[in-house]
Amino acid sequence: MLRIEAKGLTKEFKSYISRPGLAGAFRDLFNRQYKTLRAVDHIDLEIAPGEIVGYIGENGAGKSTTIKMLTGILMPTSGYLRVNGMDPHRDREKFVRTIGVVFGQRSQLWWDIAVQESFTLLKKVYRLSDEEYKRHMGHVIEVLEIEELLTKPVRKLSLGQRMRCELAAALIHNPPLLFLDEPTIGLDVLVKLKIREFLKEINQKYGTTILLTTHDLSDIEALSSRVIMLDNGKIIYDGGLNELRTTWGNEKKVMIEFTKPADLNELKRLMGSLPVTWQKENDLRFRAVFEEEDLAVSDLLARIISRYEVKDISVEAVSTEEIVRKIYQEGIIHA
Numbered sequence: 001m002l003r004i005e006a007k008g009l010t011k012e013f014k015s016y017i018s019r020p021g022l023a024g025a026f027r028d029l030f031n032r033q034y035k036t037l038r039a040v041d042h043i044d045l046e047i048a049p050g051e052i053v054g055y056i057g058e059n060g061a062g063k064s065t066t067i068k069m070l071t072g073i074l075m076p077t078s079g080y081l082r083v084n085g086m087d088p089h090r091d092r093e094k095f096v097r098t099i100g101v102v103f104g105q106r107s108q109l110w111w112d113i114a115v116q117e118s119f120t121l122l123k124k125v126y127r128l129s130d131e132e133y134k135r136h137m138g139h140v141i142e143v144l145e146i147e148e149l150l151t152k153p154v155r156k157l158s159l160g161q162r163m164r165c166e167l168a169a170a171l172i173h174n175p176p177l178l179f180l181d182e183p184t185i186g187l188d189v190l191v192k193l194k195i196r197e198f199l200k201e202i203n204q205k206y207g208t209t210i211l212l213t214t215h216d217l218s219d220i221e222a223l224s225s226r227v228i229m230l231d232n233g234k235i236i237y238d239g240g241l242n243e244l245r246t247t248w249g250n251e252k253k254v255m256i257e258f259t260k261p262a263d264l265n266e267l268k269r270l271m272g273s274l275p276v277t278w279q280k281e282n283d284l285r286f287r288a289v290f291e292e293e294d295l296a297v298s299d300l301l302a303r304i305i306s307r308y309e310v311k312d313i314s315v316e317a318v319s320t321e322e323i324v325r326k327i328y329q330e331g332i333i334h335a
């Protein structure tokens with residue numbers, strides 16, 4: 001059974017248009033006009049048990065709307081959807097026991113009471129036995145290092161401390177499927193690393209499936225091999241992070257450090273018809289940018305060495321972030 005299966009999943013929002021002026025407002029009273037925005041547009045998803053999948057897209061791409069449909073908060077306008085074998089909206093009561101959700105911006109812990117009290121309430125909500133709770137949460141509390149935070153009210157916690165407690169709260173019932181919406185937003189590097197380690201561990205230990213939306217691509221690099229990319233409500237890429245790199249990361253950058261100051265115009269002239277773009281960092285350091293298919297590094301260097309003495313050369317890797325930016329700039333791709 002797939003953890004998540006969606007076909008043609010669509011969500012439209014209707015918003016009313018206000019006509020200008022008093023006359024417009026009067027007409028609106030009797031005949032309201034509205035426009036329809038398709039936030040999620042016929043997406044197909046198949047996520048198997050145990051997968052960790054990164055769900056990315058620019059602001060307004062439709063990530064949160066998708067997650068809200070997958071978690072039963074919003075009802076789809078159309079399309080087929082099964083999560084953990086259920087219809088998330090219709091089977092809501094039964095369904096919520098099978099998922100965990102962390103929204104980076106929102107808290108599911110009670111603000112004024114101690115963390116432990118929130119955990120105890122959630123334990124009751126999920127009807128867990130003392131034994132079940134201790135066995136699972138003992139481990140979670142230890143790995144997330146939140147033991148000493150349990151007696152503190154949530155409002156006294158730092159963001160990093162709160163996020164670790166949020167994650168523990170989302171996992172009290174050890175759900176097979178975890179949704180994380182911007183889980184590391186605003187966190188410092190050490191807390192981010194701890195959270196990533198923890199997610200890897202529960203994925204390995206319990207086979208927890210994780211769907212993760214984030215603006216921080218290093219989260220995805222650290223955790224998942226599969227990435228789904230959304231643009232204007234449509235999926236534009238669904239596949240491996242490595243394939244994305246090989247297909248799109250073909251741009252090469254070579255940093256060259258000369259022993260004596262070099263001249264940008266002369267470097268350009270030396271290249272002749274080679275499709276190389278030059279960037280100057282300072283008088284001694286210049287970066288050559290070119291597409292791999294078009295040119296080998298050796299061709300470039302042969303021309304340079306014929307005229308200049310070179311002190312150092314390094315080939316720079318293109319980051320995933322740059323690749324993703326390029327994809328959004330250049331438009332639709334298909335996996």
Ligand SMILES: Nc1ncnc2c1ncn2[C@@H]1O[C@H](COP(=O)(O)OP(=O)(O)OP(=O)(O)O)[C@@H](O)[C@H]1O
Nearest residue numbers: 013015037039057058059060061062063064065066
């Ligand atoms: N309740 C709503 N009513 C009307 N429009 C909405 C509603 N919720 C979202 N939208 C619109 O739907 C589109 C997708 O929004 P969504 O929040 O899903 O994007 P997102 O990818 O999560 O963006 P971000 O990264 O900024 O959170 C946006 O144009 C947004 O303005």
